[in-house]
Amino acid sequence: NAGVTQTPKFRVLKTGQSMTLLCAQDMNHEYMYWYRQDPGMGLRLIHYSVGEGTTAKGEVPDGYNVSRLKKQNFLLGLESAAPSQTSVYFCASSYPRHEQFFGPGTRLTVL
């Protein structure tokens, strides 16, 4: 089993460009999450999903969109990247009320 994988691992964008981060899990987990981690701010929840076709906003959703068209995939989109979105992005998945499994992270720089 690959667990939770994230694509890409690194990306540099210019302000205003768009991109999609892909999270995939092979554990048949219902719940999936997108977090960002910034120095001095810790981990913060961007969006989450409790099942295929459902998504919800987390603590810092502005500037991001998500989709969960298939149970195993959770996509995070940046429509118009801003320097404030420079961060490390982590995806995680879990069964309801169980421990979360984290992906390796995506380091995004917006110039």
Place this chain on the structure above:
Amino acid sequence: KNEVEQSPQNLTAQEGEFITINCSYSVGISALHWLQQHPGGGIVSLFMLSSGKKKHGRLIATINIQEKHSSLHITASHPRDSAVYICAVERYDMRFGAGTRLTVKP
């Protein structure tokens, strides 16, 4: 005030020492998580608690729901335990503490 407070922020210990990291929270929760993040960034879940105490090897986690407090203990600490330990509370969403950076010296 943050909803999840961890202490201490930084902790240096000698190999073999008993370590305690504390987490206090101010909101109602359905569960509390302890995570470990090594240099290089990977995040691993250590425990998920909704009551009582859990033990895994040299790690012990406890939670007191009435006092809104949890502790993570490491017995017989080892340099490989050096990492950032993060407390997170689960409601309908997840909120995280700032983390405790632990350094264990040989």
